Amino acid sequence: MCALFNNNKKKVYKMFFHSSFNVLRTILQEGSFTKAAQKLNISGAAVGKHVQMLESKMKLRLFHRTTRTITPTDAAIKISAAVSQSEEHLNGVLEELAQEQSTPTGRLKINVPMSYGELFLAKPMAKFAAAYPDVIIDVDFDDKRVHLIEEGYDLVVRIGILEDSGLIAKRISDFPILMCASPKLAQEFGNPKTPKDLSNWPFICYSNATQPSLWSYKTDEEKSSSVNLRPSLYANSASMMKEACIQGVGAALLPQFSCEAEIKSGDLIQILPKYKTAPERGVYVIYPDKKFMPLKVRKFIDMLQQN
Numbered sequence: 001m002c003a004l005f006n007n008n009k010k011k012v013y014k015m016f017f018h019s020s021f022n023v024l025r026t027i028l029q030e031g032s033f034t035k036a037a038q039k040l041n042i043s044g045a046a047v048g049k050h051v052q053m054l055e056s057k058m059k060l061r062l063f064h065r066t067t068r069t070i071t072p073t074d075a076a077i078k079i080s081a082a083v084s085q086s087e088e089h090l091n092g093v094l095e096e097l098a099q100e101q102s103t104p105t106g107r108l109k110i111n112v113p114m115s116y117g118e119l120f121l122a123k124p125m126a127k128f129a130a131a132y133p134d135v136i137i138d139v140d141f142d143d144k145r146v147h148l149i150e151e152g153y154d155l156v157v158r159i160g161i162l163e164d165s166g167l168i169a170k171r172i173s174d175f176p177i178l179m180c181a182s183p184k185l186a187q188e189f190g191n192p193k194t195p196k197d198l199s200n201w202p203f204i205c206y207s208n209a210t211q212p213s214l215w216s217y218k219t220d221e222e223k224s225s226s227v228n229l230r231p232s233l234y235a236n237s238a239s240m241m242k243e244a245c246i247q248g249v250g251a252a253l254l255p256q257f258s259c260e261a262e263i264k265s266g267d268l269i270q271i272l273p274k275y276k277t278a279p280e281r282g283v284y285v286i287y288p289d290k291k292f293m294p295l296k297v298r299k300f301i302d303m304l305q306q307n
Contacts, residue, residue, distance in 0.1 A: 021090075023050040024062065025080045028072055060097060061292040064149045071149045074106075104296040105134040111148075111156040114141045115238040115258060116283070121157065124307045128300060135296050143208055143236055148286060154297050155287040157304070159255075169284045172304050176256040177277040179215065180268045182248040195227040195275055202250035203229030207236045215253065218278040242268075253277060 027036040027047065037044045055062050062076040072080075075097050082093040100106055112121050118141060129137050140146075148156050148167060159175050181201075189201050195217055205212035212234060216226040232250040235241050238258045245252040245259075246267050254268075262268040285304055287297060 020050040020054045021079065021083045023047055024054060024076060025083045027051070027063075028076065028080045033070065055292060058094070058097065059101060059292055061289055061294075064288040069149060101295055103134065104132045104299050106294070106296060107136045107138055108296050108300060109138045109140075109153045110300070111140045111142055111146050111151075111153050113157065113159055114143050116159060116255070117141045117157065119257065120307070121304075124303055128303050132296070132299065145208075149288060154294070155285055155300065158284050158286055160281050167286050167288060168290055169286045170301065170305075171282045171284050173283045175281040175283050177253050177281055178256055178259060178263075178270050179251060179272055179275070179277070180242075180245055180254050180259055180263070181251040181271050182246055183266065183269055185248045185251065186269060186271060188248075192271055195225070195272060198229055198251060198272075199227055201229060202232035204233045204235065204241050204244050204250040204252035205229075205231045206241065206253065207234040216278050217272075217275040220274055224278055 023036065023040065023042075026039055027033055030036045030039055033044055033047045033051075037047045040047070051062055054060075058075075060075045061073050062079075064071045064073060078093050078097065079090075082090040110125075117139075125137060125139060129135065146153065146156060179198075185201075190197070192198055192201075195215060198215070203213055213229050213231045214226055215229060216224065218224050229251070233241075233244050235244070238255055241252045242254055242258055242262065244250065245254065246262060251271065259268055263270055285301055287293070287301070
């Protein structure tokens with residue numbers, strides 16, 4: 001790309017400015033491909049072809065496309081703003097964007113789950129920041145659902161069962177969920193033999209779940225079923241749920257990573273170990289598109305897969 005804009009810059013600039021760059025700027029001004037086509041008096045297909053040509057020539061993603069929206073990338077916004085300024089300024093922006101494809105640089109906005117992120121991702125992310133000082137990491141530790149594109153994230157790490165969003169999801173690890181209780185609670189209610197025996201147990205519910213008081217599970221024979229439990233506490237924090245479970249407030253579905261030490265020490269016991277929480281959860285990294293992926297994003301995903 002450097003060669004494209006270094007050699008004969010004026011010719012390249014003139015070729016693109018009155019056509020594709022102008023179309024790009026109009027899309028951002030009007031807020032949609034359709035309105036840009038109407039403003040320029042061309043077809044929607046022609047607008048799409050101009051964008052595809054620019055993306056192909058520059059090897060940059062200019063718009064993120066999901067099932068909900070089409071959103072301009074930072075590159076599209078920078079180029080659109082530069083088009084109305086001098087040729088020198090535009091070429092400078094293009095050179096800067098080309099550099100980002102050969103060296104990890106720029107802001108990398110990430111969203112990761114709170115407890116899991118603090119325990120497993122804080123150190124790798126710090127190492128990544130040290131290894132790539134030209135990348136500015138902007139990380140949010142948050143368990144609530146976010147809209148990756150609309151909220152400007154380059155990627156998010158999520159745990160659980162993924163919805164079909166039109167985004168790319170790469171599974172990086174398993175995420176077992178265990179049904180746990182304190183020894184005191186198990187003694188009080190009796191050792192359960194089947195999940196149905198838990199129907200009268202108090203239950204600590206994960207409030208971000210779609211059905212917080214429902215436990216769906218599979219047997220060794222892979223038969224699926226579910227049982228409704230009696231809520232005793234709602235929380236959106238694995239640490240809060242674990243502490244309440246230790247104190248005997250109720251049984252709880254806890255991530256294995258958060259309760260392994262307490263099971264080993266005897267503060268908690270796993271109940272009904274032959275029944276597995278279903279569907280099985282995984283840890284996923286989610287990002288907009290494989291094509292023209294920024295190098296900073298690719299390097300970060302590689303780091304996650306190695307840890």
